[in-house]
Amino acid sequence: MRLSRYFLPVLKETPAEAQIVSHRYMLRAGMIKQQAAGIYSWLPLGFKVLRKIENIVHEEQQRAGHIPLLMPTLQPADLWRESGRYDDYGEEMLRIRDRHDRDMLYGPTNEEMVTDIFRSHVSSYKDLPLTLYHIQWKFRDEIRPRFGVMRGREFYMKDGYNFDLTQEDALHAYNRHLVSYLRTYERMGLQAIPMRADSGPIGGDDTHEFLVLADTGESEVFYDSAVTDLTFGDRDIDYDDVSQCQGVLEEFTSKYARTDETHDEALFNQVPEERRRVARGIEVGQIFYFGTKYSEAMGATVQDKDGNKVPVHMGSHGIGVSRLLGAIIEASHDDKGIIWPEGVTPFHCGIVNLKQGDEEADGACEALYKSLTALGLEPLYDDRKERAGAKFATMDLIGLPWRITVGPRGLKNGVVELTCRRTGESEELPPEQAVTKLAGIYEGHMVRGL
């Protein structure tokens, strides 16, 4: 993309309404625009990152064997009356009446609807196990929408639902989700710690929340610092293998890590003192096992091997896709702007032309642009007639992990400068080598954007 032709409405001033750094930088980098309290337009740069995050979630869900579908945002109230949640959900549910006076709602989640799909089409244990998921907009009429996309009213969420014959199978689905979530967050450059949590209105006993540590997080968290040493890495997990998934779950959840809702002071005190941490975290996902709560209420049954009709065991699993943009920025920024992890960056590198209009500099930038693009990388070429300082400031603000700086002086010696956004370190090297180096860095991080 050439910056002169892109739509990147960066702001010079820090918007007064933004209280936390991710919200400030998302507004300043021209990623979002607020349209009403907690409701945002996603401008091109923000939309690009949103799609990358979404695509990582899709890839990892499908790797775990989960099947994508798409359910609507508007739902009939009658489905929610069946489960009893139409009245229970409270003020957060946006209720709408259509022209025929039918009660509708903008879905805050989809347990009822997916259970309805299941009961309409599945009747035998032979069709299990089954996990269906979608990534769709949700609406919750939050009392205090704030922090930009972190607590919106309209927000984008991956929600998945498993249907299993037995509790044992459903617990495997739970473990499988935990494992696939660990991998998902790591691919986004995030450490998200699974913590025992309360289940809230979804209901059920088994639940973990995934929290990213950040001072601006809304949850207070208590953990054994040993959990932050754990990484998923490039393990090759067989998601059908019950004991492998169980093993990973035990590894990642055996150390003390809880939110304030389930915090147990006595247990916490058993952690060696020097490893006890009290901090704040951002919830980026949650998994639940809730047994037959919805299947019994809504008649989602299958015939088992002996021909008996039994309610299926279910769980639901959510990732806050739009909240993740804020969480990633909270975890990765400096005083100049965002620092995108390679896995989710909107463009793979910036190209800064120090002397736009100079034949040699223009030619070198065009050549770089072409070779990077030919390798499937997406550069953002700042081809504006602007001061170098302004170009650097924009690149730093929007946070591309790598920048190639091209100027007549370097070109005389046959080199360009490759700069790492995170460390600020630069090296001079011939343009072809810069391209090869970037191709190497992004190997394994190529996520489709837009």
Ligand code: ATP
């Ligand atoms: P919270 O406790 O933050 O209100 P929740 O526990 O009600 O969230 P879940 O039902 O578990 O949310 O939804 C799954 C994920 O969706 C959450 O982990 C979070 O990342 C995201 N999410 C929930 N509410 C919002 C919101 N208002 N804005 C943005 N993302 C949200």
Ligand code: MG
């Ligand atoms: Mg939650």
